[in-house]
Amino acid sequence: MNHDAVRRRLSAHLEGGLSVRAAARLEAHLDACPACREERDALDHTVHLLRSLASEEPPEDLAAKIFARLEAGEGRPVAWARWSAWWNGAWTAPLATGMAGLALLLLVQTVEIEVGWPGATPAPRALAAAAVPDGTASSKAPTLVARGPAPVAAPERRAADFEAGASLRTQCLRQPGAAACAAWHSWLLGLAVDEPRAFVMEVDAVPDAARTRWLVDLSRFAAHSGSAPRVAERLRATRDPRAQRLAPHFEQVSVR
Amino acid sequence: MAFVTQPLLEQPQPLSADFERPTPTVDPDLELVDRWRDGDAAAFEQLVKRHERRIFGLLMRMLGNRQEAEDAAQDTFLNLHRHGHRFRREARFSTFVYRVAVNAALNRRRSLGRRRSHMDALGLEQSVGEAIPQGPVSPEAATAGNEIRLRVQREILALPKNLRAPVILYDLEGLAYSEIAEVLQVAEGTVKSRIHRGRRVLRERLADLVKRGEGMS
Ligand SMILES: [Zn+2]
Numbered sequence: 001m002n003h004d005a006v007r008r009r010l011s012a013h014l015e016g017g018l019s020v021r022a023a024a025r026l027e028a029h030l031d032a033c034p035a036c037r038e039e040r041d042a043l044d045h046t047v048h049l050l051r052s053l054a055s056e057e058p059p060e061d062l063a064a065k066i067f068a069r070l071e072a073g074e075g076r077p078v079a080w081a082r083w084s085a086w087w088n089g090a091w092t093a094p095l096a097t098g099m100a101g102l103a104l105l106l107l108v109q110t111v112e113i114e115v116g117w118p119g120a121t122p123a124p125r126a127l128a129a130a131a132v133p134d135g136t137a138s139s140k141a142p143t144l145v146a147r148g149p150a151p152v153a154a155p156e157r158r159a160a161d162f163e164a165g166a167s168l169r170t171q172c173l174r175q176p177g178a179a180a181c182a183a184w185h186s187w188l189l190g191l192a193v194d195e196p197r198a199f200v201m202e203v204d205a206v207p208d209a210a211r212t213r214w215l216v217d218l219s220r221f222a223a224h225s226g227s228a229p230r231v232a233e234r235l236r237a238t239r240d241p242r243a244q245r246l247a248p249h250f251e252q253v254s255v256r
Numbered sequence: 257m258a259f260v261t262q263p264l265l266e267q268p269q270p271l272s273a274d275f276e277r278p279t280p281t282v283d284p285d286l287e288l289v290d291r292w293r294d295g296d297a298a299a300f301e302q303l304v305k306r307h308e309r310r311i312f313g314l315l316m317r318m319l320g321n322r323q324e325a326e327d328a329a330q331d332t333f334l335n336l337h338r339h340g341h342r343f344r345r346e347a348r349f350s351t352f353v354y355r356v357a358v359n360a361a362l363n364r365r366r367s368l369g370r371r372r373s374h375m376d377a378l379g380l381e382q383s384v385g386e387a388i389p390q391g392p393v394s395p396e397a398a399t400a401g402n403e404i405r406l407r408v409q410r411e412i413l414a415l416p417k418n419l420r421a422p423v424i425l426y427d428l429e430g431l432a433y434s435e436i437a438e439v440l441q442v443a444e445g446t447v448k449s450r451i452h453r454g455r456r457v458l459r460e461r462l463a464d465l466v467k468r469g470e471g472m473s
Contacts, residue, residue: 011452024375042271042466049466058312059326062305066333070297075334077341084394 001029006036010043094208161187165202174211176217185221192231202245215246219253228253285349292340304333307350307363310429311357315338317424318361331360347438355439358421404465411461419454426451429465 008027012018013026030037069075168184192199206214222228232250235243273296291299311332315325335354343352369397412420421440425431426447435445436451459466 006453007456011455012448017448026371042463043455043459045429045466046455046462049404049462050412050423050455050458053317053405053428055309055406056316056322056325057315058308059322060309062303062312062326062329064303066308066330067301068332069330070300070337077338190368 001025003029003033003036006033007039010036010040013043014040014047036108055251071125085206091209155168166205169202169205174207176214181217182221185218186225188218189222189227191226191229193234196243197240199235200240200242200246205240215249219249222250223253273278283345283348283350286345289340289343289349290439291301300337300462303333303349307353308333309394310350311353314354314357314424315361316411317409317419317428319364319407328357328360329363331364332357335360347435351431351438354425354429354435354440358425358439362421366410367414369381408458410461411458414461415454415457419450422447423454423458427455 001144007025009018009022009026009145013023016023018026030040165184167188168180168187171178171180172184189197192200201213203215219228222231232247235247235250238244265408283324284301286301288299292303308329312329314323315328315332316322319325319328332353336353339356343349412424415423422436425439426433426434431439433447436447440447
């Protein structure tokens with residue numbers, strides 16, 4: 001081992017990061033080489049200097065300032081902003097023309113989600129609000145423009161959202177095509193993109209007898225909203241075999 | 257408009273309930289994180305109080321100026337609140353917080369630009385002065401020790417960006433290689449080589465101090 005090789009390895013050697021053999025060869029060189037020994041001591045001293053720097057205390061009001069900014073509405077979860085833009089841009093506009101009822105339903109959902117996780121306002125009622133059937137809403141799948149941006153992310157889900165999702169599931173499975181289905185399906189597709197494994201669990205919650213038929217509805221809804229390719233891609237990207245088995249539903253569906 | 261669903265390759269399989277979840281590591285913050293995610297704002301406040309000291313210390317190292325460090329610390333916790341849903345429990349929560357903080361520091365330095373470097377140096381001088389621990393040390397020794405601290409802190413700040421964070425996280429904050437790899441999103445081998453390179457640069461730049469065998473007290 002020459003001087004250069006020794007010096008390149010000194011720092012790792014100080015950390016015990018060399019193999020036993022490499023360490024032994026390095027030590028043998030150090031025994032015979034005063035210059036490299038001096039270098040080792042200098043590096044050791046440098047590390048000592050670094051480690052003996054005292055830590056700085058934060059200002060006493062740091063936490064209070066952070067909480068004040070949160071109170072003022074800063075730091076709101078970013079997924080909400082994307083979700084909101086998605087609804088308002090890609091969905092609400094086409095809906096407003098022919099499906100005012102459903103659009104209203106979806107807007108209620110958006111507004112409620114704003115105060116959801118994990119803000120200061122307790123008890124998010126996001127999907128529970130959407131779960132109230134709206135008499136004016138169409139009972140068919142929404143006729144949306146298929147070319148909108150895919151839902152890249154949905155809001156953070158909390159236990160309350162999953163409870164509300166379960167309520168929508170009950171309504172939708174009882175009456176396929178109900179307004180609740182649109183809200184539930186769009187929530188599920190957002191979940192599939194954000195947290196594919198959680199999505200798999202939601203699919204699992206659908207009774208076996210209904211699942212096959214319902215998956216056709218869901219995949220149509222995904223094709224219609226333009227989110228099917230993204231959902232398929234996210235499911236493929238997991239290593240979970242159950243997610244893998246769901247992916248073909250979203251790959252083989254098309255809007256014609 | 258009509259939909260056509262082509263025949264599926266296979267029927268959907270029943271999805272069993274014994275769904276595997278990533279095994280959580282022992283992480284003292286998880287209980288608070290869960291409460292926060294359930295909408296408990298007080299839990300987030302506790303997380304801030306638990307981590308503010310270390311995060312501010314780290315940001316002081318990375319930015320060298322109390323005001324900048326305070327601003328970056330505020331950014332860190334607001335960003336944490338904003339992006340907390342990205343925390344997937346594959347690493348410790350504290351590692352995730354460090355990651356957000358390092359990003360806040362890098363963003364801040366980028367936006368500061370070089371025109372502020374002079375002010376940085378002034379702020380650093382002041383802040384290191386404030387940090388002198390009170391103790392039974394002679395005024396001369398205290399001043400000498402302080403000058404050395406100031407030099408070391410300056411040379412850390414002058415390190416190339418890609419070497420600075422690894423050295424700070426390892427030698428000053430005491431993180432493990434694997435945690436630093438997680439914070440910086442680079443391979444563990446890269447972390448090690450950057451720490452070793454960073455130390456060698458510092459050893460060269462602090463050669464006068466090291467050769468004189470100066471200590472800090
Ligand atoms: Zn040598």
